[in-house]
Amino acid sequence: MEDDTEKYPANFIRHIIEKDVAEGKNGGAVITRFPPEPNGYLHIGHAKAICLSFGLAKDFSGSTNLRFDDTNPLKESAEFIDAMKEDIAWLGFTWQEERFASDYFEQLFSFAERLIEEQKAYVDSLSADEIREHRGTLTEPGKDSPYRDRTVEENLDLFRRMKAGEFADGEHVLRLKIDMASPNINMRDPTIYRIRHVTHHQTGDEWCVYPMYDYTHCISDSLEEITHSLCDLSFEDHRPLYDWVLDELAMNVHPQQIEFSRLNLQYTLMSKRKIKQLIDDDIVDGWDDPRLPTIAGLRRRGYTPESIRDFCRRIGVTKSDNNVELAVLESCIRDYLDSDAPRVMGVINPLKIVIENYPEDHAEMLEMPNHPKDESMGSRQVPFTREIYIDREDFREEANRKYKRLVSGDEVRLRYAYVMRANEVIKDGDGNILELRCSYDEDTLGKNPEGRKVRGVIHWVSASEGLPAKIRLFDPLFVVDDPDGSDADYEALINSDSLQQYDGFVESSLGEAISDQRFQFEREGYFCLDSKLSSKESLVFNRVVSLRDTWAKIEKKST
């Protein structure tokens, strides 16, 4: 899959690993892990983490484990596990081992008993509220719990009875005995076990005490002999705790946690919670809505794994806050599709044309290359007929010479076909344009007319031979570039026009299209069949991304 061109460019994590490998740390091994919690779908922010953890390991001939961080059965479910695996595989990565944090529940419990025996953990019987009150604030130290000095025997007994199900949820928790006055709140006797009488998607009803992240993650990493444990910046102040647990347990493998900043993409959201709310509130179609930055959404939209990997490489890895422009992502997919997507013609917003001097009941097959620069992609035959459709954007009753499309009384080149003149505009009573009466110059197929220069080239589809198709165009979901920036009602920032649907026409060759093919509709952009909505009987195309549109910029400037 990845060749050298897919190697990550220089970044601080690569430097750390390079140094470690050079010094023979961990015997020169590089083992990473990707540890999602199965409580939603993966998004492009996760793709950044995936590309990093898998990519870096691969660059150093190491390996990567996929580990589901399933310590909170209340929020998780098995349905997300398969979706996550599908997305990671689709992105092009292969994990060494598939693990679950829940695989380690037994070991985790024993380690906790050991911590109790060594007086490094205790059962606290304060309520959640009381624990919060004892924790202190950002600027004030906390207070010790009255239960902090229970005997080892009492703690062990209580903890085992917690496991045995003798207590109700919330009655007791197991806490680490560290320092209630630590300036780092994470070190103020963090809770590591809580009682939850719920069924777990992996372990069923075997457990009613569940370990928490800070305690579970570092031990899981250690047990898997992870060398470099990459995570986002929010875990930076958890690192002392990560290290504390492994040190106190004297684990012989002590992975290095390295934090990097998470991705922010302009005009969209990366918060799983908020994405879920958009789904619940029916603002989008589901986790795979093409407007969402989820991997499933991007896939349905028509993005390729290569383009997403390229994106992750282009944005780099640092510890600074970022807000990447959509243009970077779009550039990646255009780059890929320009060389890879066969060209075809499709009319999004059709305007009917009758070519009055062209014979009726005649379909002339015209040969067109599938790619202007790549002959190996072959060619196809496209029918030309008396009645065709062009896009309404490509006709103006009046326009100056800068407008390189069809204008009343003037000529334009029909892509790979004839030069055509607009003679008459047919309107309804309200002045809406119904159709155009045109004529063609039969001596212009494959050659330019003599003595005059046509304004430009437009695309078209035969009215009788073309296929009707629903065409969906997308705009960003939000109207501000940082909807995640404030906790304010982000749904008020929704772009109400993020999905535009048109009844268009596409050339007949598209009747054979399948959903993982992507095409360039000439002059319009890149499209693919919607994997959910499209059928043989009624085609539905999604626009992956438009073509770069210089004309739109010129237009915008002049208004």
Next chain:
RNA sequence: UGGGGUGUCGCCAAGUCGGUAAGGCACAAGGUUUUGAUCCUUGCAUUCGCAGGUUCGAGUCCUGCCACCCCAGCCA
């Protein structure tokens, strides 16, 4: 006002022992073109949050400021 981080071009981001600011995206101007696409050429930070200091020389070292982000789940 505690702790942890970050500040290099509009957006990302390289910048080894201090040696005189990569690259990408975007943008601008040309050229090619039966896609206003692609492609090609060219331009785009005397300056690295600010202010001092050390030095022959500092984005890189020191000092002091400023701004922004994260942390008070029995979430991850």
